Amino acid sequence: MEDHKQAKSIVIGELIKNKYKSIKRNYTPNDMNDDFGVTMGYTKAWRSRKKALCLVRGNPDDSYKKLPMYLYMLKQGNPGTITHLLTDKEDRFKYIYIAFSNSINGWRYLRPINVIDGTFLKNAHGGTLFSASTLDSNNNIFVLAFGIADFENDNSCLWFFSKLRDTYGEPKGLAIVSDKHKSIDNVVHMEFPNAFYGACMFHLLNNLKSKYGSHGEELQMNFIAAAKAYTKT
Incomplete structure (x- = not known):
C-alpha cells in the first residue's frame, strides 16, 4: 500500500x-x-x-520543570554565574536570564559596546531569545548575557535590560547598539540613561535595501562609507 x-x-x-x-x-x-x-x-x-x-x-513541557535545578547546577559548575528565573502566578515559566562568570570577568577588558538583539525561537512553545554581546580584541563576538521571554515587548525588554544593568553596570562611554526594535527603543534609556544609543548598521542597511533596492551597489557602497565615517561631515 x-x-x-x-x-x-x-x-x-x-x-x-x-x-x-x-x-x-x-x-x-x-x-x-x-x-x-x-x-x-x-x-x-x-x-x-x-x-x-x-x-x-x-518532553519540552517536562524540561521547563527542570530549569531551577539546571540553573542551580550551572552556578555550582561556574561560580560567579548570574541567573534569574521569573514565573507567573501559576508558577509557569515566563522569563530567564543567564550571564556566565567568564563573560562577567571578561567584560572589564573589553570595549564598552553592548549589542542587543532579539530573535524568535522555533520550538513547541515559541518565545524570543535575547542576547547581549560585544567584540573582543580580535573583533570576534563575545557573548555577555542571554535570556528567553514570551515576546519582544516593553515588559520583557525592560526585565532583560534591568538584569543586564545589575550584572554589568553602566560604564563611562557605554554604547548600546540594536536593530531599533520599538520595545528596545522604549526602554533602553530607562536602564541606561547615560549611554549612547545607535542603530545596527546591518539592520539599517537591510531596511534601506528593501525600500531603495533599485539603487543597488551604489547605495550599499555609500551607506557603508557614511556609517564608518568618524565625523558627521
Whole structure:
C-alpha cells in the first residue's frame, strides 16, 4: 500500500530516534524510504519526528520543570554565574536570564559596546531569545548575557535590560547598539540613561535595501562609507 498503516508513528519514532542525537541532522521521509522501505505522508512523518525527538531529548513541557535545578547546577559548575528565573502566578515559566562568570570577568577588558538583539525561537512553545554581546580584541563576538521571554515587548525588554544593568553596570562611554526594535527603543534609556544609543548598521542597511533596492551597489557602497565615517561631515 502507498501509506504503510502498520508503520505507526511511535514505531517509526523508535526506529529513527538515534538519527536525532545530533541537532544538525535533518531526517526526512525520503530517508525513511531509503533506510526501511517505508513510504509515508507528511503528517505521519511529522508525528514520527516528534515522537523520536521526545524519546531522545525528553518532553519540552517536562524540561521547563527542570530549569531551577539546571540553573542551580550551572552556578555550582561556574561560580560567579548570574541567573534569574521569573514565573507567573501559576508558577509557569515566563522569563530567564543567564550571564556566565567568564563573560562577567571578561567584560572589564573589553570595549564598552553592548549589542542587543532579539530573535524568535522555533520550538513547541515559541518565545524570543535575547542576547547581549560585544567584540573582543580580535573583533570576534563575545557573548555577555542571554535570556528567553514570551515576546519582544516593553515588559520583557525592560526585565532583560534591568538584569543586564545589575550584572554589568553602566560604564563611562557605554554604547548600546540594536536593530531599533520599538520595545528596545522604549526602554533602553530607562536602564541606561547615560549611554549612547545607535542603530545596527546591518539592520539599517537591510531596511534601506528593501525600500531603495533599485539603487543597488551604489547605495550599499555609500551607506557603508557614511556609517564608518568618524565625523558627521
